[in-house]
Amino acid sequence: MTTAFVLTGGGSLGAVQVGMMAALQEQGVTPDVLVGTSVGAVNAAYLAGPGTSDGRLESLSRLWNRMRRRDVFAPHPQRWVGAVLGAAPSLFTEDPLRRLLQDNLGYAELEHARLEVHVTAADLVTGEAAILSAGPVVTAVLASAAVPGLLPAVTRDGRTLVDGAVGDVDALRHADACGVDEMYLLPAGYPCAGPAPVSAAGTALTSLSLVLHHQLLHQVREYRGRAALHVVPPLCPLVVSPADFSHAASLQNRARHATRGWLTQSASHAAEPDATALALHHHAGWDRPPQTAWAQSPQTEGPQSPHTGDPGAHLSTLKGLTA
Numbered sequence: 001m002t003t004a005f006v007l008t009g010g011g012s013l014g015a016v017q018v019g020m021m022a023a024l025q026e027q028g029v030t031p032d033v034l035v036g037t038s039v040g041a042v043n044a045a046y047l048a049g050p051g052t053s054d055g056r057l058e059s060l061s062r063l064w065n066r067m068r069r070r071d072v073f074a075p076h077p078q079r080w081v082g083a084v085l086g087a088a089p090s091l092f093t094e095d096p097l098r099r100l101l102q103d104n105l106g107y108a109e110l111e112h113a114r115l116e117v118h119v120t121a122a123d124l125v126t127g128e129a130a131i132l133s134a135g136p137v138v139t140a141v142l143a144s145a146a147v148p149g150l151l152p153a154v155t156r157d158g159r160t161l162v163d164g165a166v167g168d169v170d171a172l173r174h175a176d177a178c179g180v181d182e183m184y185l186l187p188a189g190y191p192c193a194g195p196a197p198v199s200a201a202g203t204a205l206t207s208l209s210l211v212l213h214h215q216l217l218h219q220v221r222e223y224r225g226r227a228a229l230h231v232v233p234p235l236c237p238l239v240v241s242p243a244d245f246s247h248a249a250s251l252q253n254r255a256r257h258a259t260r261g262w263l264t265q266s267a268s269h270a271a272e273p274d275a276t277a278l279a280l281h282h283h284a285g286w287d288r289p290p291q292t293a294w295a296q297s298p299q300t301e302g303p304q305s306p307h308t309g310d311p312g313a314h315l316s317t318l319k320g321l322t323a
């Protein structure tokens with residue numbers, strides 16, 4: 001029995017996937033194949049890891065807990081001026097993320113990873129989807145995470161590559177083609193209960209998260225592969241912006257708890273995959289300051305998750321909504 005994990009994009013919400021994988025690991029569900037897009041590519045490449053060492057998921061969790069926004073999007077006023085004047089292709093450089101990957105992945109080529117790993121990207125010139133399965137891992141992940149306008153495109157094998165969300169890559173079909181028996185889709189989610197983003201990074205990342213969810217909903221509904229597909233429900237309601245990296249620990253904890261609950265509901269992860277968990281929606285009024293009645297009694301007054309049965313344990317996510 002072989003298993004694939006498919007990890008989608010969502011900026012800082014990639015921490016959610018770590019909590020999901022921790023809950024799956026508790027039940028003995030671990031991947032043989034990893035397919036990642038954007039921040040999902042960061043997680044996939046890290047988890048695929050070098051050598052044969054255990055504890056990779058735990059160290060990924062610690063990496064998320066110490067990661068800050070400047071580790072991906074470092075302020076660079078000179079760059080911002082250049083971007084406005086047409087002298088720079090993006091608001092931020094890829095240098096911080098490149099250093100993060102070089103310092104933490106521990107291997108150089110995708111094909112040298114302990115687990116089979118593939119990352120998705122999109123050709124910015126042709127619009128074609130690209131699946132990267134061999135060659136330098138750092139540039140592959142940088143390409144997959146190159147949010148247009150925020151981070152520069154990556155030139156690789158003669159192609160100009162950006163975030164995999166742009167190319168509408170069918171990661172499910174690709175994972176199925178790897179010949180696995182079971183497949184778990186781990187969506188990073190989007191701030192379905194958050195206010196409209198106010199920063200460039202928040203706007204771009206939230207937009208791509210919505211695009212990815214829309215694609216996933218379609219791909220899950222159209223999935224006819226051989227492998228059994230399980231859709232792990234994303235966190236809902238979720239307030240945290242994909243550009244806010246200060247909630248990694250609480251996102252992981254909440255996702256771990258929610259995924260444990262989902263795993264115990266046999267009907268929710270057996271037989272047909274449940275695409276309804278991915279449907280785009282918004283919780284009106286959820287972004288108000290938490291002084292209303294539901295702040296004391298969220299299970300009865302606040303909006304309820306349409307799919308996870310996880311209405312509480314998220315008040316900490318109401319802080320720091322500046323992105």
Ligand SMILES: [Zn+2]
Binds near residue numbers: 192193237238282
């Ligand atoms: Zn929701």
